[in-house]
Amino acid sequence: MKLLDCPVIGKRPISEFDYLGEVRVPPSQADELVWADYVFNRKGAPGVLRERWYHRPTGRWFVFDRDTLTDEIVAVVDAADVRYEEPRYEIPA
Amino acid sequence: MKYRLDPQPLEWIDRSESMSFDFEGQRFSGFKGDSLTSALLAGGQKLLGRSFKYHRPRSALSLANHDVNALFQSAEATNIRGDVTPVSEGLKLRACNVNGTLANDKDTYIGLLSRFLPVGFYYKAFHKPKKFFPFWERLIREKAGLGEISTQWSAIRQPKQYGFCDLLVIGAGASGMQAALTAADAGADVVLVDENPQIGGSLDYQLVNESDAASARRQLKQRIAEHPGIRVFTGHYACGWYTDHYVPLVGPEGIIKMRAGGVIMATGVMEQPAVFRNNDLPGVMLASGAQRLIARYAVKPGQRAVVLCGNDEGYRAALDMIEAGIEVAAVVDLEWLDKRGHWAEQVKAKGIPVLEQSAIYEAKGKDALKAVVVAPFDGRSCDSGQGKTIRCDLLLMSVGWAPAAQLLYQSGSKLGYDKKLQQILPRELSPGIHACGRLNGAFTLEQRLADGERAAKEAVAQLRGKTVETELTRFRDDRAHSHDWPIIGHPKGKNFVDYDEDLQLKDLINAAKEGFDNIELMKRFSTNGMGPSQGKHANMNGIRVLAEITRKTIDETGSTTARPMFHPVPVSALAGRRFRPERLTPMQAWHTANGAKMMEAGRWLRPEFYGAPAQREQAILQEVQAVRSGLGIIDVSTLGKIEVMGPDAGRLLDVVYTMKMSTIKQGMTRYALMVDDSGVIVDDGIVGRVTDDRFYVSATTSHADAAFRTLSLKIQELGLNVRLVNRTGSLAALNLAGPASRKLLSTLTDVDLSEESFPYLGMREGTLCGYPVRLIRVGFVGELGYEIHMPATAALEIWETLIKAGKPYGIRPFGVEAQRVLRLEKGHIIVGQDTDGLTNPFEANMAWAVPLKSKPWFTGKPSLALLQARCQRRLIGFRLPKGYNGELPKECHLIIENGEMAGRITSIAYSPALGRVIGLAMVDLPLAESASALEVRVDSGAMVTLEPCPTPFYDADGARQTADLTEVA
């Protein structure tokens, strides 16, 4: 079983985590196509992907850059670096 | 036991304890420590099994857990590997895969038909005409498989455990033992694992008669036994290498899941057979197999032997045979004698004839080896015209080795063919992976010890974070120990490449001819290496054959992927102890004591209804009526319960839920609907405001953890100043519902329950039975009612107090089923039942919960804005006529319009309050808006007419939720 080496809690087996997938930030402005792209499309290609993991026993969130080809964690990302303001726009229907 | 030798220096058997067992109806005995195979061979039973396809006679080959043609079964187990399974008293065994008895197998005729069954024959026959295929398939299935199972067997589960170490050394032969010692001396926490019951590896059978090996053996074993830094697991095999050095060790007591900092592979090599006609006859063995048989079990493999040599090791084996009193009729060397070392000289000195540049052209015998035909060999083929027959009952094959590199491959390490050693060797090792010993091309004892030491030093340095130059090649031998073509053609075939699958040389050649000339395609078409030994003695020769046919190098030819398991692993060991976490509310004991039928809701157990299963419908009806007419009480402790606090708490809830939560007045609650980014409904619940900066959220049972996770994710994403506390487990909850609820509760709490000070949807804190509680005026079941959230520790006492005090009002506990009916009467949806994986709030008829205009943002808002105009279906209410007594529609029966599917029923139940069947249906637009009648198809195929009607079905203006009906009446 793979281990995730996390700040504060150390190395933990991935069975203790929920995988939330690619870190996504809503577009700051959007039309219908841009919004649909945000909702559905993903960076599917192999390579470094920024992802969120939730450690259930501690209730902590982690963000890692992981190479989805080799399964190696490339970097630990500070949550502050992936923050955003909730947008406030209307999409014309 | 006519084949039992005098005591051998390192034998595993304990002659003081004998055990007897039955094999094919005959009595045999062996000693403690014997394997089934060794005991049978000692007792003169040479025929041990039948081959998979042709039912040819087979016997022992390797004695190393590769002998899949000697599989036995008992009443308790099947596919028992005789070569490694210890004897035990009273066993009753028979051979697997025989039709009749082992001696008299009625399926041996299949072997005679082999010319009609070329490689891949089943792809080319039986399918025409189509209607006959099931007939042929039945016949084929009858012949398929090896052992028989019994479906009556009970489950065995062996507990597993986790293990940890700095360095895992796999294989306790010379190099592995040395590596373990070197690493442990350097301070590493070492685990040394070996599949055999004793450490020592080939030192103990191949070099058992070598005097210089003896002192090394003694020292290594003694130091390992005494070393505090080494834990030894014998009788365990590493079944696979998994990410981050996670290596399960499978042993007789179960699996130890070892997590290592690094792994030293000292897994050694697997001896490979030579391919020649009848190379499968009982009596034809791997040289190392014969050596194991003698050294470990003191069993004589035969009386008169011929040894086929492609390396020095064959000469060592010949000497060992002589030592064991076996006559060696000849040594047949594939090459010139002068290539060989001192063992060959010793053989020569003993006057044993050595036939150079020769090979076995064919073996002879019906059920066992009687003679071999030796013919001159030019490195590729035999000159069969000059064949010479030598009488023998034992032929040892010592023509080469394949690395036991399965785990090395799994670790992502790269290997390549070394022409000098004629062996596949490690080239590039993955981080934390090390290799040494014969696996790495170190063959002499000195090389193996030095290589073990080297690997250990490198491993320890790497563990400590140092960058090290690996010197993989430093202690490798400079001469071949394998022949590059130990393969002899024969016009009559029966020269097997894969014993498991009965594949002959021509099968591989023909597969390649047909275009399956890629190693993986060849495997899949011919099934080479797909049997229970997973190609342990078939893959290397298969690669050599394909390389030869395609005129490619071994590296260009490549090899098939080595997947776990290294040896097959019992399901009992994999399954392990059965963990089924079950979560109970504090009222569980009361529920069961009062006849609740419990149901599983995720990990929780909840009362479905109270009463005997036979009275199910009646019990549910009575529970519903109790709530409507008097008083009901339901345990809702499984709801998610979350405290949301801090300056940004309102902002958080506004983002997560569709409706505006930041405007809820203190002491009030609001329905809360959660959708995902795409606008699909995922959960509902309520949000209540406790203080200005503090809210209390409830979520559905099944979504409780996910709701908490979503809230905490949004805090992270938006960087909000909010604290969350998940109180799902520390608080219990119940819903006291019915016209008498206020009256009852007022006697037990200090909260002012009057309508003016505690209105519908209000939330109050106070005490109940002296405990701090939170009361919420909820309307899910459609009566005056209070959800009571209380400390889990006090919940049972409060529950029992309410039950007792509620007696005069006819209080009745109700379960999930009654609640479903009650909420249906009110037209409330259940997320996941009335909605599916694509349902949005507009379809669920909840446009009122989607404030697109008044709220600037919430999760999924843009999607809902787009979906509003594109709704394709809608949830509507329907009813059946009063007194309807026809066939009842069920949930998920289809609405049919003009012969086309137009929707489905999502909920349906008999409403005692209305005296008729009511339900909800998801119906396509515009039908949902226009139809005055809907047709639903029921189980019998008949159509039943539903009458669309508005919801709620019951108490549409909600009067009962606010009025204290006992007083009104």
Place this chain on the structure above:
Amino acid sequence: MTALHLSNRDDLRGYLLTGPGSADALSAAGLPLPQAQLSAAASAEALVARTGSDEYMAFIGAGAQQPAHEWCFPRADSVLALKGEGWIALMAQVCQYDFRRMQPGDWLMTSVAGVNCWLYHEINGALLIGFDSGYDHYMNELFHTLVNELGGHTLNEGDAR
């Protein structure tokens, strides 16, 4: 080392404190205050773990003072105490953590037999295992089975101390 045994620690009352002022509330109640996140500090009557930047879990015995804080919530954990020879072997069956590394005073939050747990290695050698009391039945049954299989015995509360 003594023989393996298991007991229930029903004497501990649990609290979760969160938000600014949590630490002060603990100090004011005379409770120990752990410094690092996911570490614990203990006194004779109390155990306090720091589970977040301003979040703490406190477990206090009868003699200790209950902390007073706006955002202080009683917890309802069940707590098992495992002690004696073989406890590491027992935990190796239910938890993917190398307990040889766990020292007296260490705090750990992990999954045990499929249940989220907190663990604390008491100075006197017992391992406390705390979890949602909804799992009380499951965990007790499992741990009693394990202790019995490993030749230990289970004790009533009170006998443990």
Place this chain on the structure above:
Amino acid sequence: MPWRLLKFGLKSTHDEPRFFPESKPLKPHYDVVIIGGGGHGMACAYYLAKEHGITDVAVLEQGYIGGGNTGRNTTIVRSNYLTPEGVKFYDTSVKLFEDLADDFDLNIFYSTRGHFTLAHTDSALRTMRWRAEVNKHQGIESEVVGREEIAKEVPYMDLDCNGHAPVMGALYHAPGSVARHDAVAWGYARGAYNRGVEIHQKTRVTAIRTQGDRVVGVETDRGAISCNKVISMVAGSTPRITSMLGLRTPIEIFPLQACVSEPVKPFMDTIVVSGSLHVYVSQSSRGELVMGASVDPSVLHSTRSSFDFVEGLADQMLDLFPFMSRMKVMRQWAGMSDITPDFAPIMGKTPIDGFYLDAGWGTWGFKATPVSGKTMAWTVANDKTHELIEPFRLSRFADFDLVGEKGAASVGH
């Protein structure tokens, strides 16, 4: 004995023709390039040649024929889907499968076994009824059955699941079948090759050339090819191909694992699936139990195995089949599943002219092999989306018009 076997025996030489061509150089131009030599790619090539007369086709395969998910799946064929469009599509596939051996003159061991999808909760049972009703409406044999009927067909199953999550009922689908997966790819490949299609193994596409919004060729590790049409039929490698064109899709890759037991004498004739327990099992004609579970929880472009998979599978399997504890797991493996948000494929035309996509096959691609090949060939030949795959168009996501298969259990296979 069938005549064919007699024929083999009576001949002294093995003069069977090649299934596939020997390796030869690429031509500079083809009308159509199919990326991916699995079942789908070979089927598409086959139908292009057979039904549309398009034979100037090159199939480019980075590894060997059928070496991707075609050779890694657990070979179940069924049509008991939840949505009308899904049912219609997979039913067409089942019908094609039934005649495939005849069509190829190759035995693909298509074996109708009956398929039970177990329900352990009342909500699962509701979904089963939904599926059964949708299926029956479209003429598919599919019905909800109770415990007694299950016990009759699979008497050795512990319906009480050792006390947890007992079986409440099942969806029974009589046409549920298994087939020899490799043979399907080989049969299509041989048929395509015999009709003039070129098959190039060990040929990896490294780039796709475009001019404006049009495809004009592909680059490979064996040289460049110009062509008018490119069809990507690469399942787990789809994002690698689409990213060459900057084409965004919802596809993410999750490993899907499976394993086989040691062979034992056949005792299990039906296919059993349990979504709640995340297991499915059937017994092959070799006597091995073929077993699988749901996809791994996180994205990974790898076919590595994990131990948790076999552990979890073994644990759950024993609740249904206690006796299996005395069998042994012989081998495990993995494939890369291309998963979409609505558990339905993505097929047909794309915003790039001449680039066609056949992807999003998740855990259900094998059973769609014939119909995918056929409808994609039609779509390419006519440059117009075949009506059967219209619901699976890539643009459905931008239109918020998803396919509703998500309602069915995630462990469907």
